[in-house]
Amino acid sequence: xxxxxxxxxxxxxxxxxxxxxxxxxxxxxxxxxxxxxxxxxxxxxxxxxxxxxxxxxxxxxxxxxxxxxxxxxxxxxxxxxxxxxxxxxxxxxxxxxxxxxxxxxxxxxxxxxxxxxxxxxxxxxxxxxxxxxxxxxxxxxxxxxxxxxxxxxxxxxxxxxxxxxxxxxxxxxxxxxxxxxxxxxxxxxxxxxxxxxxxxxxxxxxxxxxxxxxxxxxxxxxxxxxxxxxxxxxxxxxxxxxx
Amino acid sequence: xxxxxxxxxxxxxxxxxxxxxxxxxxxxxxxxxxxxxxxxxxxxxxxxxxxxxxxxxxxxxxxxxxxxxxxxxxxxxxxxxxxxxxxxxxxxxxxxxxxxxxxxxxxxxxxxxxxxxxxxxxxxxxxxxxxxxxxxxxxxxxxxxxxxxxxxxxxxxxxxxxxxxxxxxxxxxxxxxxxxxxxxxxxxxxxxxxxxxxxxxxxxxxxxxxxxxxxxxxxxxxxxxxxxxxxxxxxxxxxxxxxxxxxxxxxxxxxxxxxxxxxxxxxxxxxxxxxxxxxxxxxxxxxxxxxxxxxxxxxxxxxxxxxxxxxx
Numbered sequence: 001x002x003x004x005x006x007x008x009x010x011x012x013x014x015x016x017x018x019x020x021x022x023x024x025x026x027x028x029x030x031x032x033x034x035x036x037x038x039x040x041x042x043x044x045x046x047x048x049x050x051x052x053x054x055x056x057x058x059x060x061x062x063x064x065x066x067x068x069x070x071x072x073x074x075x076x077x078x079x080x081x082x083x084x085x086x087x088x089x090x091x092x093x094x095x096x097x098x099x100x101x102x103x104x105x106x107x108x109x110x111x112x113x114x115x116x117x118x119x120x121x122x123x124x125x126x127x128x129x130x131x132x133x134x135x136x137x138x139x140x141x142x143x144x145x146x147x148x149x150x151x152x153x154x155x156x157x158x159x160x161x162x163x164x165x166x167x168x169x170x171x172x173x174x175x176x177x178x179x180x181x182x183x184x185x186x187x188x189x190x191x192x193x194x195x196x197x198x199x200x201x202x203x204x205x206x207x208x209x210x211x212x213x214x215x216x217x218x219x220x221x222x223x224x225x226x227x228x229x230x231x232x233x234x235x236x237x238x239x240x241x242x243x
Numbered sequence: 244x245x246x247x248x249x250x251x252x253x254x255x256x257x258x259x260x261x262x263x264x265x266x267x268x269x270x271x272x273x274x275x276x277x278x279x280x281x282x283x284x285x286x287x288x289x290x291x292x293x294x295x296x297x298x299x300x301x302x303x304x305x306x307x308x309x310x311x312x313x314x315x316x317x318x319x320x321x322x323x324x325x326x327x328x329x330x331x332x333x334x335x336x337x338x339x340x341x342x343x344x345x346x347x348x349x350x351x352x353x354x355x356x357x358x359x360x361x362x363x364x365x366x367x368x369x370x371x372x373x374x375x376x377x378x379x380x381x382x383x384x385x386x387x388x389x390x391x392x393x394x395x396x397x398x399x400x401x402x403x404x405x406x407x408x409x410x411x412x413x414x415x416x417x418x419x420x421x422x423x424x425x426x427x428x429x430x431x432x433x434x435x436x437x438x439x440x441x442x443x444x445x446x447x448x449x450x451x452x453x454x455x456x457x458x459x460x461x462x463x464x465x466x467x468x469x470x471x472x473x474x475x476x477x478x479x480x481x482x483x484x485x486x487x488x489x490x491x492x493x494x495x496x497x498x499x500x501x502x503x504x505x506x507x508x509x510x511x512x513x514x515x516x517x518x519x520x521x522x523x524x525x526x527x528x529x530x531x532x533x534x535x536x537x538x539x540x541x542x543x544x545x546x547x548x549x550x551x552x553x554x555x
Binding site for chain 2: 067070071074078079080081082083084086087095096099100103104107117118119121122123124125126128129173176177180181184195198199200204205220223224227228230231234
């Protein structure tokens, strides 16, 4: 049963409110719901809000079976999807299939995206991560785990592209990237390590425990503390995860 | 277990690391619509979704996009415009051309009198006298048929008039029932308002991009609550909603009621009033999942939110 959530990664409910309404979200409508109900509601900056609206409008068009909208979403986020797929799977061909599968699923299940549950970007990235983990389970071996750990080069020049040369990435995405990196960099190294292995490499807690030779309970605690630290920081520093 | 403990569980849940028994318990709790845990779930999910953006982007081969778009081109559901040309003409009755009303069977002018006369003459010219006698009987029969037809029409009109009257009577019954009900509701609402323990809460929410609100009148003593949605309410009929009280100082929220919106007028339901009600400072209304929705879905999104202004 533990497979359930990775095989069917994010059960997305049908839209209960028209996407159209969310295309003009109130400052507290989408991600800020996550901070309800104690009034900790922020107003996303104009730029974030505008990208967020655009993305939700794209999802709405996809729902109406507009292929050009999917194409636009693909152009925006396929590079981020490919990056996470490459990190979890070290076979290029597998990662490419994950990209295709992710956007195909966005297309097929567009009506299951609910803007009140979170941003479009977050939705796509969670989908990609789950698809990649599904695939990695098919090809996993102990050696593979070791290999993937060795190739963890989050900021290394060898795996980076020069982001300045990437006009497809909008300024908000670039800003967000550097923001998330800063937050990761601020984590104590032992937390950062397990967070990266878990969320960027797609390893299970058990695998991380074996690979690092650290008790499972410690791994869980570090992941929990790291993640809480991250999302508190996102909440405080930020206009909120509202892209 | 309280909601503080569940915080960790939610993270494990999202990373698929929660064992089955704990997961079922957590899902049950989420399904009940706990506002605090659903908020945690949502925040954690959003954070996890953002993390991969830390990675340097990598451009997938162009062939992937081409293959995807090609696959889309073969998708039956793609582009309604193209789809419409492929599919059969719409069968939607609302789009169909209105059909001409069928002619009644006994319509006298189905054949014009002149044509009918012509036909009689034609038949008579080759009939024997005996046959002509039979024909006379036929004519009598035809006259009777016309009379019967007229009676039938009168009967139909009468029946329709009776049906109309009956309909009006039924309408009156319904109207009387509605008025009685309104009167009872009004009386009960007045009773609450006069009670020492009456409380009035204004709730806010969003619907279709516009702000929406609801009012809640409750008797803290009996727990009886009247819930008045605004016209632009985000609440839908025939759906279940959970109403939670929440506490300010990180105390656990508590589910106070489940309700469904009434077709006519306000929803009336009893709140489960907690013993230590002083610690609660506001209410959160969330939609409960449909049968086919998973507990993890935070379709259970908060739809309305209100503060007591003071503690209960």
